[in-house]
Amino acid sequence: MYGWIWRHLPGNVWVKALLSLVLTLAVVYVLFQYVFPWAEPLLPFNDVTVNDQ
Amino acid sequence: MSVRVIVRTVSELCITVGTLIVLFVVYVLFWTGVKADTEMDRQVDLLQDQWARQPVRPTTAAGATANPKPPAPYREAKPFALMYIPRLGFTWNKPVLEGTRTSTLKKGLGHYANTAQLGQKGNFAVAGHRRTYGDPFKDFPKLRAGDAVVLTDGAHWYTYVIDQGPYRTLPTDVQVIDPVPKKSGYTRAGRYLTLTTCDPEWGHSHRLIVWGHLESTKPVESGKPEALRR
Numbered sequence: 384m385y386g387w388i389w390r391h392l393p394g395n396v397w398v399k400a401l402l403s404l405v406l407t408l409a410v411v412y413v414l415f416q417y418v419f420p421w422a423e424p425l426l427p428f429n430d431v432t433v434n435d436q
Numbered sequence: 437m438s439v440r441v442i443v444r445t446v447s448e449l450c451i452t453v454g455t456l457i458v459l460f461v462v463y464v465l466f467w468t469g470v471k472a473d474t475e476m477d478r479q480v481d482l483l484q485d486q487w488a489r490q491p492v493r494p495t496t497a498a499g500a501t502a503n504p505k506p507p508a509p510y511r512e513a514k515p516f517a518l519m520y521i522p523r524l525g526f527t528w529n530k531p532v533l534e535g536t537r538t539s540t541l542k543k544g545l546g547h548y549a550n551t552a553q554l555g556q557k558g559n560f561a562v563a564g565h566r567r568t569y570g571d572p573f574k575d576f577p578k579l580r581a582g583d584a585v586v587l588t589d590g591a592h593w594y595t596y597v598i599d600q601g602p603y604r605t606l607p608t609d610v611q612v613i614d615p616v617p618k619k620s621g622y623t624r625a626g627r628y629l630t631l632t633t634c635d636p637e638w639g640h641s642h643r644l645i646v647w648g649h650l651e652s653t654k655p656v657e658s659g660k661p662e663a664l665r666r
Binding site: 411419422426427428430434 | 452
């Protein structure tokens with residue numbers, strides 16, 4: 384999987400390394416900004432109130 | 437497909453899932469706190485701005501400590517007060533917002549919408565996170581009878597005193613925020629305070645409750661209440 388991505392990145396080794404870094408940061412950003420905020424309420428830490436449900 | 441490719445792909449997937457889990461833990465333990473602290477500071481700034489724009493009321497010598505007029509209805513998901521609990525730390529103060537929705541509780545403490553307003557007759561009930569989102573009520577079990585909970589709405593200081601230490605109950609026990617909560621030991625109508633959070637620390641099977649009563653109300657012009665002075 385990662386080998387496949389590496390082979391398909393353009394440029395020499397340095398360009399590939401830089402692109403990999405950018406890709407990794409982009410993935411982390413998407414996770415922190417969109418995926419985790421969606422997943423976190425599914426955990427029990429938000430239940431702090433008493434209610435009828 | 438060779439065995440090598442299969443083994444390699446499975447290994448890579450395992451590493452990816454592991455990294456994902458570590459990142460999620462970092463998010464829950466650390467990043468929600470960073471976000472909540474920023475957001476709470478913003479809510480406090482909003483309140484300070486709002487109070488700074490309020491017209492200065494003439495201080496009347498007599499009746500200054502008399503019951504203030506009932507405040508206007510609080511606006512949903514907007515901050516309306518600041519809470520100080522010296523037991524949780526001398527610098528501990530959090531904004532109180534109207535409503536107890538998940539999105540509201542990420543920005544501060546949440547006031548149960550159908551309970552009494554600050555300083556009014558009835559039960560002023562507030563919920564807060566025990567863990568994550570800035571851990572506002574992390575030290576909730578340390579609260580004891582006699583501890584002060586001070587609130588201000590910009591015009592008055594309200595000092596509540598806790599009467600009963602943490603009481604553990606079930607999430608469905610809505611009677612704890614009744615105007616006169618049954619288990620609290622109060623028998624007559626009064627001006628009460630209820631704080632709720634989750635228990636155990638990282639779970640949601642139970643709730644921790646503390647109850648208090650309004651000890652004093654005084655205008656902000658007369659300075660910080662006793663409980664907040666060092």
